[in-house]
Amino acid sequence: MNFSHTFIPTLREVPGDAVIASHRLMFRAGMIRKLSNGLFAYLPLGLRSFRKVENIIREEMNAIGSLEIKPTVVVPGELWKESGRWDAMGDALLRVKNRQGADFVVSPTAEEAFTGIVRDELSSYRQLPLSLYQINTKYRDEIRPRYGVMRGREFVMKDAYSYHCDDESLDEHYQAQGRAYRRIFKRCGLTVIPVKADSGAMGGSGSEEFMVESEVGDNTLLLCKSCDYAANVEKAECKLDYSPRFSQEMADRAAENIPPMEKIDTPNVKTIDELCTFLETDAKSFVKTLIYRAVNVELDLSKAPGCEKLAKHKASPGAPETYPEAFFAVAIRGDLDVNEVKLAAVLKASEVALASDADVERITAAPVGFAGPVGLPAAPVLLDQTVTGMNDAVTGALEKDRHYIHACYGRDFNAWLTADVRTVKAGDFCPVCGGELYEKKGNELGHIFKLGRKYTRSMGVSYLDENGKSHVPTMGCYGIGLDRTLASIIEEHHDEQGIVWPVSSAPFHVIIVPIKYQGQVKDVCNALAAELETAGLEVLLDDRDERAGVKFNDADLIGIPWRIVVGDKNLAAVSSGGTPAPKVELKRRSEKEAHLADLDKAAAEIAEDVRACLAC
């Protein structure tokens, strides 16, 4: 391909809103242009690399037996109403009406579309397992799109959905997807950190995210200094730094030497800090109690204090009964924070958030700031595990300017439910080996997830087993963001001058730069290009009438792995014996130094290297 025949509008300037390297370089290298906030067009150079990533993903999906289909991007709103996500997705879901007034959505993800197709075709266990995927456009109406294609509104995802008779079959395919993801990112030249992620109601090992480290990452990861434990903060656990109590006997024994609980005046003391100063103690001896409002709770609350009369509702036939709204008191050691994702998973709730001041005052019968787990009748008390290790604690007394001291778990208060809902942070201890945890920021490139029967049940999917009995299949979903993956390759592979493409995703393998594209140099360049193309390589020949310096700068900016410089001087080289020995200059983009090669051996040297890179 000749440079003058393609469309690579390189730029010297950096767009003002580009703060990360991939955004700057994709613009400057002429790979993308912005159509609107969060909407980007890929130009020819960008699209070539995009297709490379796409093909790597396609090959690895095909290799594990997932089957590619092509559903539409615009999907009937009816399917989203069946799954319950028409409302749950909020404003991120782009809804449109057609001329008849029927509802449609522009797909942000495709559980509904795939499950709708499978529902109509599935009848027998013989058709399972079934794994389908698409590589298709998605749209999410992000409030703040930024960082170029790293977080755009429109993007392309590979999303796969699998359907199974049982958990073993689902687990087998989930593991195969996990292995395929590791191969995909390795082939792309990306260093990914697989982390344990929140898996909602499924729990256990049902969810893994593939992260790349990024200073602008929107995820916080916790990693162990001593072993390979890595988790999203949403899911991270840590080793207990206290002794939990599991029985009344243990609690009684621990409380034996503690004076009876006592209610004291704490005038004008509102924050934990003020209380610590007032009582000359530290936050670790305080039981902090927060009132949370939870939405669509799937737990059975029929025996929970304050919940006996709560209304229940069913999103759709077959869906489990849920409580549309419920309030909980969550008590945790004073130096720790509640992790709302972990809390939502424990409550099997679609959403949790701190209750309004009015709700807090109603439930605690006190002004905000005096909640405590002792004698709270109006809401179930959920204790973080840390509180079960506490005795002689300070806590709110459900009265203005009053606190309890000497409060003991098991003696003075109990829990409706005990769970791990703390936010783990740097300095906490690894749950696997006890080593110290540290934090990194990361961007999610891929996510594999055991969904269970959430969608298949709510959308009424079933199959008959060998005895003619009807069952609901279980399901997994597996996504990779292509635009993000491409941008992350640039984040990991660039220098001051521009992009340094790995061979696997480079838009071309070789760029030929003539010092001046005329005469003998022109003939040699054309012949070299033909020889390399015959060998199966993708070649960009810079035939522009530009100064050599401009062409070198552009070659570095667009980052093609191999550069061949052809000039009269090296073509005129002679051997020590005086016979002509024409040479060209070869340089890898990833290396500083160039070297001279015999003209007749140059193409073979590069072809061999490119083939070796693609094979690994």
Ligand SMILES: [Zn+2]
């Ligand atoms: Zn560890």
